[in-house]
Structures are given as structure tokens and as C-alpha cells.
Amino acid sequence: MTSANPDNKHEDKMLSAMKSFSEKYAKNTDTYFCIDPSVTAVVIEGLAKHKEELGSPLCPCRHYEDKEAEVKAAFWNCPCVPMRERKECHCMLFLKPEDDFVGDKQDIEMEEILKVREGLATS
Numbered sequence: 001m002t003s004a005n006p007d008n009k010h011e012d013k014m015l016s017a018m019k020s021f022s023e024k025y026a027k028n029t030d031t032y033f034c035i036d037p038s039v040t041a042v043v044i045e046g047l048a049k050h051k052e053e054l055g056s057p058l059c060p061c062r063h064y065e066d067k068e069a070e071v072k073a074a075f076w077n078c079p080c081v082p083m084r085e086r087k088e089c090h091c092m093l094f095l096k097p098e099d100d101f102v103g104d105k106q107d108i109e110m111e112e113i114l115k116v117r118e119g120l121a122t123s
Contacts, residue, residue, distance in 0.1 A: 011052055018048040018057060019113060022093060025079060026106040031087060031094035035103035041116035043093040044108070047078055061091040 022044050026032060033040040046060020054067055059076040075081050082088040087096050095102040 011048070014052045015045065015048040015113060015117075016110070018044050018051060019108065019110060021057070021078075022047070023107050026094055029087065029094060031089070031096055031106075032102050033105050033108060034092045034095060034101050036101070037103075037105070037108055037112050038116050039092050039101075040108050041113040042120070043091045044113055045117055045120070046091075059091060 022033075022040070043060060047057040050056065050058040050060060050067070054071045056071045056074075057078040058064070058067060058071055059078055059080055062076060064070045064076075070076055079094070080090075082090070083094060087094070089095065092101060
């Protein structure tokens, strides 16, 4: 795997783990990624960042007053309770076939995620 930052192998491992988790979870729940792969890439990047920083893949699409407390509560740890109970993903990572913006993919290339990461780093 190529990396935007070769000195940070642990971060790349976390990104790879969150990519793998997302793909497997989509397949296991019959959900699909957003038609716009950059949405999927940003969410996976956010999950990996939270997993790295907090030890848990806290939903990256919400604002938290206290992220550590939210991790302990586990409600918004991916897959969050609304996703597990009703297949409702606020982040648009896991979409039901009938949802707006649903794509037809349950996989994403690492290059797509790294491209988005590089874009985030330069913005």
C-alpha cells in the first residue's frame, strides 16, 4: 500500500483496518457506499482518525463536547446504534438500496481514500 505519509505506518494500518471494516460491514448488512466515493473516503478517514486518537471509531460526522465520554457511552461508535437498529447512517457511509445518493459499490480503493486525505491535508 502506498502512503501519503510513509513515516506514519500505524496511521496507515488504522486506515486500512477501517476500510476493511467498512467494506465487510456493508456486505454483511446489504448496504452500499455513497454514489460519491469522496463521501465514503472522508468518513473512513474520520473513523480511522478517531480510532487512532480515541481507541474507538467514533462517528466523525457529529460534533461532540467530550469525545472521550462519547466513546465510553458507545452510542455513536461505528456502527452506531441507529445503524445497528434501523440501518440509518447519518454519515452516508452505509446506505440502503432505496436511499437517496446510494451507489452500487461495497468496496473502495485505498488510492481513493489517500487522494481525499491528501486533499484534506492541503486545504
